[in-house]
Amino acid sequence: MQENFSLKPYNTFGVDAKAKYFIEVQTLEQLRDAISYSKDHHLQILFLGGGSNILLTKDFDGLAIKLSFKGISEEDLNENEVLVTAKAGENWHEFVMYCLEKNYGGLENLSLIPGNVGTSPMQNIGAYGTEIKDIFVSCTVLDLENLELKTFNLEQCHFGYRDSIFKQEGKGRYVILEVSFKLTRKDHHIKTEYGAIKTELDNSGITHPTIQDVSKAVINIRQSKLPDPKVTGNAGSFFKNPTIPLVQFEELKHQFENIPGYPNGDVVKVPAGWLIEQCGWKGKQIGNAASHKLQALVIINATGNATGKEIFDFSTEIINSVKEKFGIELEREVNIL
Ligand SMILES: Cc1cc2nc3c(=O)[nH]c(=O)nc-3n(C[C@H](O)[C@H](O)[C@H](O)COP(=O)(O)OP(=O)(O)OC[C@H]3O[C@@H](n4cnc5c(N)ncnc54)[C@H](O)[C@@H]3O)c2cc1C
Numbered sequence: 001m002q003e004n005f006s007l008k009p010y011n012t013f014g015v016d017a018k019a020k021y022f023i024e025v026q027t028l029e030q031l032r033d034a035i036s037y038s039k040d041h042h043l044q045i046l047f048l049g050g051g052s053n054i055l056l057t058k059d060f061d062g063l064a065i066k067l068s069f070k071g072i073s074e075e076d077l078n079e080n081e082v083l084v085t086a087k088a089g090e091n092w093h094e095f096v097m098y099c100l101e102k103n104y105g106g107l108e109n110l111s112l113i114p115g116n117v118g119t120s121p122m123q124n125i126g127a128y129g130t131e132i133k134d135i136f137v138s139c140t141v142l143d144l145e146n147l148e149l150k151t152f153n154l155e156q157c158h159f160g161y162r163d164s165i166f167k168q169e170g171k172g173r174y175v176i177l178e179v180s181f182k183l184t185r186k187d188h189h190i191k192t193e194y195g196a197i198k199t200e201l202d203n204s205g206i207t208h209p210t211i212q213d214v215s216k217a218v219i220n221i222r223q224s225k226l227p228d229p230k231v232t233g234n235a236g237s238f239f240k241n242p243t244i245p246l247v248q249f250e251e252l253k254h255q256f257e258n259i260p261g262y263p264n265g266d267v268v269k270v271p272a273g274w275l276i277e278q279c280g281w282k283g284k285q286i287g288n289a290a291s292h293k294l295q296a297l298v299i300i301n302a303t304g305n306a307t308g309k310e311i312f313d314f315s316t317e318i319i320n321s322v323k324e325k326f327g328i329e330l331e332r333e334v335n336i337l
Pocket residue numbers: 012046047048049050051052053054067088113114115116117118119120122123124125126127174175176177226227228229234235236237335
């Protein structure tokens with residue numbers, strides 16, 4: 001266990017906040033010991049995966065536990081399906097690549113999302129028309145109340161858009177240890193309708209894409225649009241796309257005729273990036289924080305020296321101006337600590 005430990009390398013914003021104590025755990029026994037220690041010493045706990053969805057606004061006066069359990073196992077379900085289970089500390093993109101090498105389908109649209117497998121159920125990670133709920137079978141967690149193991153199936157996770165039981169009523173109670181996915185061995189369900197995947201494939205002359213082709217297309221698109229956290233600190237989309245009542249959307253349409261929206265029954269999902277851009281934030285910098293020049297939805301640590309508080313205040317300014325112009329309240333997707 002280390003004391004007064006800088007978490008700068010452990011969050012993709014590159015914010016230099018300190019944890020009072022820090023420990024990296026590789027086994028369940030080590031995790032149980034660390035939790036017991038924090039209980040005995042009345043320390044708050046912060047679990048860390050890849051640190052790609054957190055904003056540290058101040059030093060953490062407790063025990064930060066970096067989850068580094070490793071291992072991937074497989075079980076045949078039937079001729080066409082395989083159950084693949086990965087431990088929490090496996091890197092998400094490396095796990096996706098592992099599955100693609102074995103020609104297991106289902107994860108290809110989720111290529112190049114930063115972070116770890118254990119965190120993937122937290123916000124039901126999603127991209128390019130796929131969310132993990134589409135292939136998720138179950139996850140094993142440790143219940144911090146009684147230190148017992150528990151399994152959550154798909155239904156029990158209450159997955160929603162960037163949401164799950166682990167961000168709601170189960171917040172802070174469960175630590176996810178491993179996650180199981182049902183993937184296809186053949187007859188893959190290729191999804192190319194979303195975003196620019198089809199155009200990307202057309203440009204490469206690919207008319208009958210494999211899951212590997214889809215993955216490459218997704219990687220190319222992501223690399224051209226999103227800042228690499230290794231170069232510029234960020235946590236991907238800072239806000240969720242808001243869902244508003246159809247009536248409100250229709251009223252806004254009178255005033256802003258180009259406003260994009262994706263109707264679903266009596267609600268409409270509006271791209272947060274468009275709203276932010278309309279308020280003049282795209283590429284704008286205040287102090288060390290900025291909105292990315294290619295994607296207004298991404299807030300960046302522009303100089304590498306931004307504090308978490310600076311980034312948080314920047315995000316509040318964006319929320320206020322979107323609220324003022326459109327009457328829509330943006331919700332942060334990133335976990336604020
Ligand atoms: C460039 C970029 C692009 C991104 N694109 C996408 C995208 O397309 N789609 C998408 O959904 N997300 C995206 N994200 C966000 C992020 O990658 C995901 O949310 C990812 O799942 C976070 O994983 P992590 O391990 O880094 O989480 P962390 O940041 O380490 O943790 C996030 C939260 O979960 C808690 N936590 C971590 N591990 C566990 C565990 N095992 N059990 C319980 N709690 C835990 C932490 O305490 C924290 O509150 C992007 C981020 C970046 C930087």
